[in-house]
Amino acid sequence: MANSSYVIMLQAAPDDYFAGRQALQCAQDIVSRGEQLKQVFFYGPAVVYANQFLQSPSGYPDLQEQWRKFSREHNIPLVVCATVGSQYGLESLPPPAGNLAEGFSAGGLAEFIETLANTEHLLQFQGNAAC
Amino acid sequence: MLMFHFTKPANHASARQGLDMLLMAVSLDQPCCALYSGEALEQLLKPLSSFDPLKKIGMLDAVFDFADIYVDSASFTAMNVSVDNFRVPVKVIDSAEIDRLNSQAKHKLLF
Numbered sequence: 001m002a003n004s005s006y007v008i009m010l011q012a013a014p015d016d017y018f019a020g021r022q023a024l025q026c027a028q029d030i031v032s033r034g035e036q037l038k039q040v041f042f043y044g045p046a047v048v049y050a051n052q053f054l055q056s057p058s059g060y061p062d063l064q065e066q067w068r069k070f071s072r073e074h075n076i077p078l079v080v081c082a083t084v085g086s087q088y089g090l091e092s093l094p095p096p097a098g099n100l101a102e103g104f105s106a107g108g109l110a111e112f113i114e115t116l117a118n119t120e121h122l123l124q125f126q127g128n129a130a131c
Numbered sequence: 132m133l134m135f136h137f138t139k140p141a142n143h144a145s146a147r148q149g150l151d152m153l154l155m156a157v158s159l160d161q162p163c164c165a166l167y168s169g170e171a172l173e174q175l176l177k178p179l180s181s182f183d184p185l186k187k188i189g190m191l192d193a194v195f196d197f198a199d200i201y202v203d204s205a206s207f208t209a210m211n212v213s214v215d216n217f218r219v220p221v222k223v224i225d226s227a228e229i230d231r232l233n234s235q236a237k238h239k240l241l242f
Contacts, residue, residue, distance in 0.1 A: 009240075011145070044148050084148060109155040116133070117161055122238040126145075 005036040005119045007112075012127020013045035014054060019127030020046075020063045024070065026123055031074045038119055040067070041112050042080040042104075045127075047088050050080035050104035052095060068103035082106040132162040134236035137171035146174050147184050149242025154187060157195045164232055165191070167221070168203035172210050175202070175217040192219045203229060 008027055012019030023040075030037045042049050049064055056062045071078045082092040085106060091098030092106030100106060116122060135153045139145045156163050167175055174185055191197040202214075202221045214221060224232075233239065 011148075043152075044145060083151070109152055110159060113133075113152070113156045113159055113161060116238060117159075119238075122240070124241060126241065 003035045004121060005038055006030050006121045006123060007038050007116050007119045008040045008123045008125070009112075010040065010042050010046040010049070010125045011044035012125055014048050014063060015057065016045075016127035017057075017060050017063065019125050020049075021061075023123075023125040024063065024066055026125075027070060027076070031070075031076070037074070037076050039077045039079050039112070039115050040071075041107075041115075042078070043084060043112075045088070047080050047085040047090055050078070050085060050101050050106070051088075051090055052099050052101040054101070064101060068101070071103050078104045079107040079112065080104050081112070082108060132164060132236050134232060134239045135163065135165045136239060136241050137165065137167045137174060138169050139174075139242060140170040141173040141176070141185060145242045146171065149240070150174075150185060150188055152240065152242075154190060154195075157191065157197050163197070164199040164201060164236075165197075166201045166203065166229065166232060168206045172202060172206050172212070175200075175219065175221060176212070177216060177218045189218055198222075201228070201232065 008023055010023045014020060027037055027040060048054060054064050067078055085092055092100050094100050133156050135149055137146060137149055153163060153165055200219055200221045202223045204223050204225045207223050
């Protein structure tokens, strides 16, 4: 059986918990169905997910860690847009040279577009801030 | 075909980020189209000051000869502007044409 392929683009900032949770749940569902999730791309305000200094608000689950755990367990790349990241204070190198959180990689729009062009489905999560 | 649908006003960060992605896709020779509707028509207007975060929109036409820029006719009428007010050549299309674009798109990216 041919598996469908997916890319997720998350644009909601980490403080938009419900958008982030929805995207993560969707990613988990794709994998649990045995379908291919090629990449989770963090764009716009979502680039902040890749900041190692990110802290969840009190009482909220740590979505950054949950994304990392998901990526580790299923070998799904978590790619953050380096250009937009720099506009949000993200230095796209691991510490001590930068503040890129473990489990994330910095990529470019070219990489994302090329992946997207070879993928069947795009799922976009904008959240409240971007809507 | 990648369909970029812009719906946000010109001062929204999403407008700039969507434009950056569209420019990259066009530069990679990906088949694309750009649709502007609602407040996003502001993005196409010629700037009134030197502060122009969307200056690169001119590259679509000037650098890449990208001609697939569409404007929703209902939004166009509501805005009460002329195509001469826009900084790039556009095609004003109705809902049937928008449906046709939607049906041809492999991926739709909303900004």
